[in-house]
Amino acid sequence: MDSQQFREAAISSIDEIVKYYDTIEDRRVVSSVEPGYLRKLLPEEAPQNGETWADIQKDIETKVLPGITHWQSPNFLAWFPSSSSYPAMLGEMYSTAFTGAAFNWVCSPVVTELETIVLDWLARAFALPPCYLSTGPTHGGGVIHGTASEAIATVMVAARDKYLREATAHITDDEEREDAIALRRTKLVALGSVATHSATKKAAQIAGVRFRAVPVHAGDGYKMTGAELRNTIAALHAKGLEVFYLTATLGTTDTCAIDDFDSIADVLDEIAPAATLTSEQKRDGQGEIWVHVDAAYAGAALVCLEYQHLTPVLARFHSYNTNLHKWLLVNFDCSVLYVRDRTWLTDALSVSLAILKNDHTDSGLVTDYRDWQIPFGRRFRSLKVWFVIRMYGISGLQAHIRKHVKLAEDFADMLRTRPDLFEIVTGPRFALTVFKLKGKSQAATVQEVNALTKKSYDDVLTDGQIFMSSTVVGGVFAIRHCPATPFVEGHHVKKHFEILVSIAEKTLAEA
C-alpha cells in the first residue's frame, strides 16, 4: 500500500466512520453474537499472500460490527461511559502517524512537553491544589497512564517503596537494607473500602502486599468514613500489621459515593502525622500512610465550578487520578495521574541502561516519563487531550458534564413519578442513578425485591433496546442508569424510562 492508496483507503474509512456515528442509534446497543462467533468466520491461519484493502474493508461491516457493543450509542447506560469525540479521533490519527516508542525526552520532545503542559492546564481546570502542578511548590506533576488500574498499581508501588525507604533509612549496608526491606514488607497492608474499585485489590496483588477493605454503610450513603478507617487500622495494628496505603474514592463504581475526605485526613493526621513523624518512629513501625484519590469517572465533573469545593482537601493527600476517557471526551485510553512529589515515582521506578544515556536526561532539565509508569515506551496521548480541550474549550467541557447531570436528574424525577414501581437506592450523583423495583407489598422481603429487580433487569437485557449494568449494594440488587454518552438527549432518557416502566409493570403483574 503506497501513500496514495492509503489516502483513498483512509478517506473511505472516514466515510464509513462518519456513517457509523450518524446512524449509531439504529444499531442494537449490545452485541448479540454467541461466544466463538468469529472463529467460525475466519481462516485458521494467516494468509500467505497479501489481500486487497477492498476485501478487508468489507469485513468491517460483516465480521467486526456484529461483535461491537456500541459504547457511543445514546442507549448505552452501563458501567461508566467510555466517550469518543471527533477532536480526539483527529488527535489519534496524528499520534499514530508520528509513531515512536517515546520512552524519553529526546525520542520526541513534544510528546513529553505537551503532556506536562496539558496536564497542568487540566490541574488548573479541575481546581486541583497547586501541589499537583509540575510548576508547583512540592515538585509534583501529572502523567498520562492508560487506565486507572495502572495508575493505582503505580502509586501503590511508589507508596510501598517510600514507606520502606523511610523505615530503613538508618541502615547503610546495601544487603542488610535489602533484607530489612524484604522483612518489613511482610507486614504491609494496602486499604480501600468495600466500595473501592477492584483495581486497588489487584494493585496489592501486583505489589505483593496484603489488602483489606474498610466497611461502608448504607446509612453513610456507602462512603468510607474516618471512624471506620480508624477501626480498621487499629485492628490491623493489633495484629502487628502496618498500613502504608489507602485508596479513597471520589465517585465509587457502584453508586458514585464520595468518601469522607475530611474525616479520613483527620484520622490519618491523628494516627500517622506525616509532618511530625521522626525517623525513629518510622523505623519502629509508624510510617506515613499514602492516600491516593481515585476519581476515575466523577473527577471529570471538577471542570464545573459547582464541584470544585471538593478539591482543597486533596492537598492533604498524595496522588489523584481521573480517566479522561470516561466522561471527558478523550477516546480510550487516557487516565491522568497527579502526584504531589514526582520523586516518589522516580525513586521507585527508575532504572537506567547505557543505551538510553543522553545529555538531556543527564542535565536534569527534562522529564523522562518512563520513570513515572510501568510501561517503558509511550504513545503520544497528549495530542488528543490538547485537541479536545482546545476545540471544546473549558466552557464546552462544562456544558458536556452539566447536560448529563441534568438528564440524570430528569430521569430520577421520572422514577419518582412511579413510586408504585421504582425506588431510588442512591443518586442521582454525577449522572448515575441506582434504583430497584418496589416490592409487591410493604411486607416484601429483601430477597423478594431483589428477585423482582433481577427479573426486570434480565428482561431489559433480553429486550436489547437499552444496555444497563446491575450491582449489589448492601445486599440489595440494583440497576444502574448512567446517561453520560456524547449523543444522549432528553428524548432518549424519556424512552429509557418508558422501556423500564413497561418491563417493570410486566414483572410486577407476573409476580
Place this chain on the structure above:
Amino acid sequence: MDSQQFREAAISSIDEIVKYYDTIEDRRVVSSVEPGYLRKLLPEEAPQNGETWADIQKDIETKVLPGITHWQSPNFLAWFPSSSSYPAMLGEMYSTAFTGAAFNWVCSPVVTELETIVLDWLARAFALPPCYLSTGPTHGGGVIHGTASEAIATVMVAARDKYLREATAHITDDEEREDAIALRRTKLVALGSVATHSATKKAAQIAGVRFRAVPVHAGDGYKMTGAELRNTIAALHAKGLEVFYLTATLGTTDTCAIDDFDSIADVLDEIAPAATLTSEQKRDGQGEIWVHVDAAYAGAALVCLEYQHLTPVLARFHSYNTNLHKWLLVNFDCSVLYVRDRTWLTDALSVSLAILKNDHTDSGLVTDYRDWQIPFGRRFRSLKVWFVIRMYGISGLQAHIRKHVKLAEDFADMLRTRPDLFEIVTGPRFALTVFKLKGKSQAATVQEVNALTKKSYDDVLTDGQIFMSSTVVGGVFAIRHCPATPFVEGHHVKKHFEILVSIAEKTLAEA
C-alpha cells in the same frame, strides 16, 4: 464539531499525514529543540472557549513537528525501530472510532475474539510450539500488551504467585497462608543477565522481589549461558535465597545476542526439575523457576523460516513476548505475550466486582483478557494487527525482515572495507551491527579507543543527518547501526556509511 466538519478535518489531516510520510526524508531526523521549547509557545491556561480546527491544525507544523523525532525516517538507526505502516494506521482509525473500555467479552466480543485469533495466527507464523496456542494442549494462549515492560512485569507477578502458591499448598488456613506467603516472598530473587533489558529489574521493583544479574562475557558473544546461570543460582542458594524467575533474551538490547536457551533449559532441569518436583520439595525451598523469553525486537524475524530453528526449545519455557510495534509494521503500542498455561495469569491477576457480573463470563466460554494484564480496560489493538497481516501476507512480512537483514549485512561489509577506521564489535545480528573506531595504533588502550569512538558518535549526532544510539558492552564504547525502518533502502545505508567514514576520518586525523 459535527460529523461533516469531522469528515473535512479528517481528510485534511490524512492529506497532511501523506505529505509528511512522502517527504519524511527531508526532515532532520532528530528534533533539535531545546528543553522547555513548547511552554514558551503555549498559553499557561486552557482556553475558556473553543477554537477552530483551522487554528489547531496550523499548530501541527509550527509547534508539534519541531518537537518530533522522526522514527520512520530512513536515517533513524537508533535503539530499535518503532515501525509504522498504512494498514496499521487504518486499524487505529477504526479502533478509535469503536472506542470502549473493553475489559470483558461482552464489552465488545470482537475485541476479545479477534485478539485470540490473530495471536494464534502469529504463534503459527512464528513457529512457536503448540503449547502457546489458545487451542493448544496446555491451555496456553496469547494476549496483546502495550510494551514488553508490561508483559514482563505481568509474567513476573504470575511467576511469583505460582511459586508461592505451590510452596504453601499444604496450608489450609487463609490467614496462616497469607503470613507464610509474605515470609517466603522475602527470599525470592528474579534473574536476568547483565545484558537483559532494564524491564526485568523494573519488574522486580514492581513485584517487590530481589533482582540479580547473571554475568555475560565477550567470549560468548554476550549471551547468557547455562554454566553462568548455575553459578549465580548456587551463590544465591548458599545465602538462603530462592530463584523463582528468569528472563532469557532472544536479541538483547545492546547487541542482539541470543541467550543459550538449550544450556539454560538443561541447567534448570538439573536444579529444579519441574516435572518431578514434589509438593514437599516445593514447601522446602525448591520451586520451579519460570523462564520468560523476551524477544521484544528480534522475535519478529521468526516469521522467516531461516530463524525458526530457534523456537522448539521455547516449549521448555513458560512465556514469550515480541513487540510487533518494533519490527513488524504494527504501530506502537503492541507487544504480544504468550503463556504456556493461561491459568497462571488469571490465578495471579483476577479479581471480581459485582458490577462486572455477566452470564458469558460465568459460563467459562469466554476470555476476559483483563485478568491477563495489569490494566483493567483495553483498546481494540488486534484490528491493526489483523489489517497488517492481511495486507502484507506472511510473505510480505518475510520480505520486510529480509530486506533489513540484507541491508545490515551490506553495511557490515562496507565497514570491513575500512579496517583502518572501523572494527565490528558484534553482528550483524537481526539487522543490528555494533561497531567501534580503530585506535590510532595497535597499542591504543581501550580508554583511548573509547574516547575516539565517543568523539565520532557525538559528531554524528551534532551533524544531524543520521541518528544512532551508542552503548557500552564489556567496557567498550560502541555505536549501534540498526537500519530496520520501513522506508530505508540500499542507497540510504550507503549514505550512512559515507557520513560515518567522513566523520571517523576527521576524528582520527584530529586525534
